[in-house]
Amino acid sequence: MLNIWRLKLLVQFQTLGTMQRVSEMMHTSIAAVSQQLNLLEKETNLILFEKVGRRMQLTPEGQSLVNKIRPVLNQLESIENSLTDTSEEVQGTVRIAVFTSALEKVVIPAVSQLSQLYPKLQIRLTEMEPDISLPALDAYQFDLAIVAYSEKPHLLEQSHRKVIKLGHDRLRVLVSDKNPIAKQSHIGIESLKAQNWVLEPDGTYLCEYTKNLCRSAGYEPNVINVVQSYLSMHSMIAQDLAIGILPTLAIIESIQGIHMIDLQPEPTRDIYLVARKNTTTTRAMKIVMDTLCHRCQSIVDLCHE
Template sequence: MNPWRLRLLVQLDTLGTVRAVAQAARLSPSSVSQQLAVLESETRTQLLERTGRRVRLTSAGLILARRARAILDHMDSVETELRGFGAEPAGLVRLGAFQSAIHTVAVPAVTRLARTYPHLDVELLQLEPHESVPALRVGDADVIITTTDVDDLPLGPDLDLVPLAGDRIVLVLPPDHPTAGRGPADLAAYADEPWAFDMPQSYMANLALRLCRQARFEPRVVCRFSNYMLGLQHVEAGLSIMLLPSLAVDGRHRVTTRDLATPVSRTITAAIRRGAPPRAAVRVVLDALRGLPETVAGGSPGE
């Protein structure tokens, strides 16, 4: 059996449609269908059922897809051992992380690893939680930094989780705002303020909207940014206020933060696929992430 075709089958099990697999693999849908048909010939087993234009896995296809995950992980491990004869962690590890964790968690970990393991290559990918969990499951990432607080992204039981830190949600204000420097903030007092939001349907956009509505108002959103740094610049200029994880509040911006009167926090977690024991290269990346300094784990006050 060809490992590449097995990976396509695994992606079909995870993503659900040939079109989605084609987009992930950067192939045409017809090419994906042809390769899956070849895999059926190789295994001499019907792996797919076709109903109209849709394709779904047979019972045999489901079994093979789920066994294939362990097979592919084991092949990666063997390849790495052959390259380095097990002398030290080596090879490629793809690390996915959401935006605010990249410069505070991922980059420091990768920097330490580069000094210690010269034959280890860590490819850093910016992936928000709704992107990183599927990427991990289909094998496009080996380790991800995500949050366990995204309700529509169940993280188990096919994944192993390593808690890294807690990260509180804070209200970010211009430095000369009349309420700067006070104690915990009641969001209802900010109902008439202009708000900066993340992009629609992102984790922080959904969370901020929910918190504002719990405070019984609909926020007046004057701008949306996919980059937290642009949002912080907007707040710094006195044009808006926003809700952010404390991890995202870069101290280089002249803003102030207030904790919320009703505290809200998220749990930052590393995740890997469950199955065969993780190869040495993956283990050292996890160890580096667990070495998170307390100043990162606690979040920056931003004041």
């Protein structure tokens, strides 16, 4: 009989692309993952991997096995879910991956509400950006992912996913009250050429999006500060050390000394709830999804009043 754990590792490799990504997701060593997949090759008597350049990839036989395994894993997951869905009380575990700015204002209040209403329902939260959370969702590490997308939303659509659009969130310019442009209620990105900027590290969603906005106006932003957290970004802006762009959900309104300016034309990002279709039929998942949808839509509406 084939080992289910090894089959899951194979599916995760197909989803994540490298042994290292699989090991990180499974909190184990690369050597352990490689050993288990080597044993799977022996169990199946198939060559599942081949080396192309410096990278390992699935052979046609490996890809064919993954295509056969996914429906089986989905069915097993559905059976497991059904076993916890027989009680009169809502129970079970729902694992959610959520991007940073939605965690505090959307998900934590929703989970707090759910924990009071359904004490036997366990919800596990992981703060994670979309480029990581979506592959992790497909690799069975999470049951739900809340993601924000500004471009190519069609990439979210996959035959095995259920995608719900929750709304959209606009991006705004944050400046110190001491900055001369703080007198303006709206501004074009081209008018920010002379400003100093604070951004997240290169490669992050907001950093790349901000740079692309500036480049579309014909200049490279003068980035003098790079920070990991939105709180640090707010602090620097309040002290007039730089300006920044943040989505409305990420703005900490309690910090004094910051003025918000609307960008014209107004850039927005769409917010989605994503799940694997086979997991959405249980009472626990339906309740969690409905609560998250209601909470997110109410917050998004408030952000746009």
